[in-house]
Amino acid sequence: MFDEKLKRLFSPNSIAVIGASDSFDKLGYHVMKSLVKGNYKFPIYPVNHSAQNIWGIKAYPSILNIPQPVDLAVIVVPAKSVPDVLYECGKKGVSGVVLITAGYKEIEAEEGKILEDEIKRIASEFEIPIIGPNTFGFVNLTDSVNASFTYEFSLIKKGGVTLISQSGGFCHICGFLAMEERMGMAKLMSLGNRVNIDFPEAVRYFMEKDEATKVIALYIEGIDEPKRLFKTIDSIKNKKPVVAYKAGKGEKGDEASRFHTGSLAGNYRIWKGAIRQANILEVNSIEELIDTAKVIDLCPFLKGNRVAVLSSQAGPGIIAADTLLLSGMVLSKFSSQTQENINKLLPPFAIRTNPVDMGPAWYSPETILNILKVVADDENTDGIIFIAIFASANLNLTKDMEKIIEGMEAFKKPIIACLNAPQGIWDEEIKILDGKKGIAIIHTPERAARAMASLWEISRLKD
């Protein structure tokens, strides 16, 4: 019902910050910083009782005093002032609200619940979609809209992963790890107390209306109407892959998450079954969430589960092969033609069957590229794990790594690459490779193998 309004909420042509401040210890300062330093391209209207200017921008005593239309209002005033401010937003005709302020149904006092009901009523009267309350906000990396109190989110690489989270803290740690792992993101948001924007509304919007989103990642503590989420997904025609991390698996976790955002985490077993039925891929750690989402965003789907492991050293290749087998994947058996070709490219003392130890070819980027090509062309191989671990004595390769990388883009099968070197040595190469079509860089051989297995799971769910 909010579709058009949500478009304006997430990609607004103007933003009012109600409670904007020049004082460093106020959230209103940090929201202004996020918008300004995050390069928001359209007008920002600070709203503040007393100040003339905030962050050097003309301020207004109320949103009603702003002469231009306002698409999005970000509210950071104290909980008790919110109903009045929200009413004014309704009068102004905003398309949406981000309500950062906390102190509602998540607190022990009855007062919080009463205030939240009041907010719900006003939102319904004016038909305003609200993200929050009790949220850090959202970040739209695609269009450079950082409507949150943490500017640093703007440093995340742009890409196709959208995170819908029930916890702002989770968004922070996941965002920082995304930076480390160079995962490209489209949007990230914390739902908070979910006055009228809950998982189903958010998922539907990003699946149906947001082109930049290629894969949706969910962090779920507990939702009131799980069936509604699954029904929503079921009703969407062109589904995008969904990856979910469920917290509150134990009883104690349940209890804690009830306090956190005011709803029970529910029985995990029931959840697990339901998630699977809805074709949602479950992950079990932040890193797995990132690896899986990244690989789905960057790689084509797998047509089968036969994987070739090509490694610069035997050990890391063995570990990757091991992890693949433990994850239900198969090591591809090369055709006799492929094996013959590899045997021509590698000396007899290297492991030339799968996993291939490319060590002896490590001084010749042409040979490495040729091995890659031969394996990528083999119809018995569905995907490739390429491992390169730096060694000082192989420093020559550093110069040539770019050549290998350029060559890899031509392959049409998914390639998960694990490039590992001390900080600073391959940073540039990793950056180049991470932008290539069909290739995802994952931090360790085991994680690369598990990400390949996840890609296979999601490829099968897709059918």
Place this chain on the structure above:
Amino acid sequence: MFDEKLKRLFSPNSIAVIGASDSFDKLGYHVMKSLVKGNYKFPIYPVNHSAQNIWGIKAYPSILNIPQPVDLAVIVVPAKSVPDVLYECGKKGVSGVVLITAGYKEIEAEEGKILEDEIKRIASEFEIPIIGPNTFGFVNLTDSVNASFTYEFSLIKKGGVTLISQSGGFCHICGFLAMEERMGMAKLMSLGNRVNIDFPEAVRYFMEKDEATKVIALYIEGIDEPKRLFKTIDSIKNKKPVVAYKAGKGEKGDEASRFHTGSLAGNYRIWKGAIRQANILEVNSIEELIDTAKVIDLCPFLKGNRVAVLSSQAGPGIIAADTLLLSGMVLSKFSSQTQENINKLLPPFAIRTNPVDMGPAWYSPETILNILKVVADDENTDGIIFIAIFASANLNLTKDMEKIIEGMEAFKKPIIACLNAPQGIWDEEIKILDGKKGIAIIHTPERAARAMASLWEISRLKD
């Protein structure tokens, strides 16, 4: 039998590099670089047929021409020349040899096996302990001896973890991850083909003779005499904790590792049982190896499995609590006195039971330290997980983080801290905290929880 000689091998007072070179594409160049740039404190003697000087250091045509005694010889000449060179080392009376050269029993050709037998015979005649052949060498971080072809190992932080690996590639990736995770290491070595230094010899030496080693990490693909390793460990009086990562769990992995270092990985199930009986803690990924070894090195043992989770945000705390419960740990139930004290320190809208959401106290480092103190003093708590996730609006805390860190060192219970921020923001704080007694920093909440569970496992094995 090699004990005294091993001391001289790992902490030599002089080193000859046989096959030293000034030519960048030779391994002998990189071994020289590792020693020189790695700040080796004693004389280095390059040995080279024709050169007068190598790396600006006087060179000798043979080790027999060096007028001074030589403790360690690092050999990088071609496989066929090794027997002659090794014989000269014997004549010279070296204490030990690092034989980097490959091309022995790991290759398909019969020639390799014959050469290796010859090496074995000479080593036995002169009673020379040999690391290798087919090894990258070893690094003694304690005494700044980088006897390997990768200089960058010298950048690893000094500490108490010693890695004995069956794969050089594994040492490389593990070393680079150790840098990222700031794990302190004492030694790292790759056994290669194990002519006469195998797991039992190495483990015995580091347990009995190397004070700097506090915990031993093993990377095992397959060993010929597993019983000998377990018997060796069993016979040692003051055992140090051992953590092991076993590769070749599947059949295919077995096959690959047989080619790699010439021995069967063996049936994994039999292994698993034997490892457990020998009080060795098994880990299942490189990260888990690092986290576990780091925590054992830095933290006191746990007296029980009751853990308190104190988090700057609810979400990450819930995830840590969840993972603890799934790993067989218990969330400590605070005494009524502790609970009362926390209730005084935190407002009623925060989660004040375990996991504690310290969010509302996040502007006051004194309050955070007080919460930590109250919980550390509670006799119902055996260990603490402390989580701090950066948020721009909490930037004030960045200044004060050092104060919190300083205060934490006074606690006598193990603290695993998870500090997460975009690169550059808490780097200094993390560095300070990582040096504190009893505190280990682990990258994510889930990994922190699993590391705590591993610490509990090893604490119980210790009894």
